[in-house]
Amino acid sequence: MARKTKKDAQKTRQQLIEAAIAQFATRGVANTTLTDIADAAQVTRGAVYWHFSSKSEIFNAIWEQQLPLRDIIRDRLSLSENDDPLLMLREQFITALQYIAHEPRQCALLQILYHKCEFTNEVISEYEIRKRIGINFDCLRKTLERCVLNKAISPNVNIDLTLIVFHGFFSGLIKNWLMNRDSFNLYQQAPALVDNILATLHSTRVSPAVCGVAL
Template identity: 35%
Template sequence: MARKRHEDALATRARLLDAAERVFRRRGVGHTSLAEVADAAGVTRGAIYWHFKDKADLFQALVRRVEMPINAALEEMSRASAADPLGAVRRLAVHALQGLAADRRTQAVFDVVFLRCEYTEELAPVRARQLGDRKDCLRRCEAAFERAIAKGELPAGTDARVAAQGLYALVTGLMRSWVETPGRFDLGAVAPKLVDVYIAGLKSDPPRRTPAPRKSAAGRVRRPQAA
C-alpha cells in the first residue's frame, strides 16, 4: 500500500492499539500472534513492525495510554495532602477505583494486565515500570499518612508505611476482583464504602510501629488476639 499522511499513520497506530486491546483481552498476550492483531486492525504485520519494535513494545504503548490519568491523580493527591491528608488519600483511592469502573479502555487494559499476560523476561520493562509506579504510589501515600499523624488525624505511633501498603492492597485487590467478574458488583458504589472502612480502621486500631527491630526470629506473630 501507499504512503499516508501523518494523521493517517497516527490513526493506524491508534487502531492497532485498539485492536491489540481487544485481541490481548480475548486470547492473552503470549497466545496472540501479531498476525491476529494485524487482522483485527485490518492491516498486515508490516504495519505493526513499522510502528512498534515487537509485541512487548506494542504492549507497553498500550499500557501507557491509560497510565497518565492515574499519575495525574497521584500528583494532585500529593499537593492536596498538605492541607487535608486523609481526605486526599481517600479521594485518590476512590477516584482510581471509580475511574476503572467508568472507563472502558481502563477496564480492558487492567483486564490484560491482571489476567491476560505473564510477566517474563520479554516484558521486563513493562514490569519494571509497574513496580516503579507502585513504589511511587506507596511513597506518596506513606507521606500523606505521615502528615495525617502530624496533624493528629491519625494516632501517634501509627506505622504509615504499613498503612499505605494496606490501602494499596485493598484498592488493587478490589480492582482485580472487579475485573475478574465485572458486573458482579457495583465497584463505583462499593469503593467509597470500603475505603472509608479502611481509613476508619486506621483511626481506631492503627498498625503500630514495631517498637524495636529486635534480633529475635522475625515472621511469627505475638499479638495476643486483640479481638
C-alpha cells in the same frame, strides 16, 4: 504532505496500540497474534511491522505511554493538598476506583496486568507496570505523614505497615472484581470500600468527617 504522512503514521500506530489492548484483555497476551491485532485495527500485517518489530514491542509501548492513574484523575478531584489530607486521600481512592469501574480502557489494562499476561524477559516487568499505574507509594507516604502532623490519624500508626495493607487491599479488590464484575458494583460501592480501609487507621476523625463528604 510530509506532515500529513507523519500524522497518519502516528494515528495508525495508536490504532494498533488500542487494538492490542483490547485483544490482549480478551484473548490474553500469549494467545494474541499480530494478525489478530492487525485485523482489529483494520490495517494490514505489513502496517504492524512498519511500526513494531514484535508483539513484545507493542506490549511495551502500551505501558510506556500510560500515564499514572494519579495523574489521570487529578482533574476530577475537588480537594487539593491544602485541604484536610485524610479527606483528600479518601477522595483520591474513591475517584480512582470509580474511574477504573467506569473506563473500559483502564479496565482492559488492569485485566491484562492481573489476568491475561505472563511476563518474560522481552517485556517490561510487572513491577515497572505496577509503578506506572498503581498506587504511588511516595505520594501516599507523604499524605499519611501529613495526616499525622495534622492529627488526623494517630502518631502511633505504622506508616510502612499501612502502605503494605493499602496495597494488598486495592490490588486484591480490583483483581477479584475483574474476575467477576457482576459480583459487586465497584462504582457504587467505592465510597464504602474506601471508608472501610481508612477505618484501619483508627482515626477518631474518619467516621464523622466521612459522613459529611458529598460525592
